[in-house]
Amino acid sequence: MAPIKVYGWVVSPWMARVLVCLEEAGVEYEVVPMSRSGGDHRRPEHLARNPFGEIPVLEDGDLTLYQSRAIARYIFRKYKPEFLGLGEGGSLEESAMVDVWLEVEAHQHEPAVKPVLLHCIINKFTGQDRDQGVVDESVGKLEKLFEVYEARLAGSKYLAGDRLSVADLSHFSSMRYFMATEYAGVVDAYPRVKAWWEALLARPSVKKVMAGMPPDFGFGSGNIP
């Protein structure tokens, strides 16, 4: 049986999200590297896989999937449903909490983190100005978000409950870059959030994927994605 293939550039937070899930699921997979600066994602052969021209794309036999959180759900549903709060030992309530906190990651966390990565890391290398007003607003949103996470983590070890889930893992890839900016100290005001983050960093799956994610997305070493 052919191993799962994942297309994209490994420095991408969306690609890394999928890779962490594959590592946690203990599944054999092959990365098919693509070049963003070379426009690989806009070529016809890639548009045939993902008509939106984005990465990552996962191929598993006849199935071709895109959208990183849909791919993450597929991986865990197939191999480790407990990471979705489903399967043996799962419950309606647990799966609901996993869904809630994955939505929070997608609709609250990522939109707050993205502008900081753009203005504080990427813009330096692409010759764009940093808009400090946007950065300040985003960091402010993230602080409010972490207040909510801090309260949540007072009641459970992980975001959805006492078991690690896709909701926690989904945060890793964009947080990794946020924590490489000058704003990393923001988490110091939220000790449970900090401990939760450090627990994620200690996982072998996370360490392995992080090894392919230089803090400057590869720009500094000339390995532009």
Next chain:
Amino acid sequence: MAPALKVFGPARSTNVARVLVCLEEVGAEYELVDIDFAAREQKSPDHLKRNPFGQIPAFQDGDLLLFESRAIGKYILRKYKTSDADLLREGDLAEAAMVDVWTEVEAHQYNPALSPVVYECVIYPAIHGTPTNQRVVDESLEKLRKGLEVHEARLWESASLAGDFASFADLNHFPYTFYFMATPHAPLFDEYPHVKAWWERLMARPAIKKLAARMALLN
């Protein structure tokens, strides 16, 4: 006896409607509890217990409190699933994956392109009395056209987005598109005949017809 299921927020709110469409599809009984925005009830301690971000919708099933409309919708569809109403298809890996893909597409491609038109043409004028920002509308329509091309190609292949079965992915497109159809830009969908036909099938669903009648336009 009062229904065990409670949804907090008005039916006309798009994300509340996202939840109500799931409840109507499975035929579950529920109580809709209004939130008084004028009195900032969404930021009250009682509501913050339900939704720590002080937003709507929030949802209650006995002791369980949920927020985030798509998470609430999944809980409802999972709990009340029947052989006639299986809108998540979690019993089949490939089908469930396609439901997830097209649910994400709605959230990250379709909605960001379409909703600014709804906000500029319907919501902001009603709430703030502000004039429509035509530049935002034009930029959004351009993005929406690109997205609708993809939907059109998909709906050539299958009757619904995830496959030849209606799913959560289709339902998620309903609330904002319903309001888009009340803007002057509704005829855009005529350029995408398979999308238009799919929309008309969606609007013909009994659950959606019932909800559409309740969603009084904001003005």
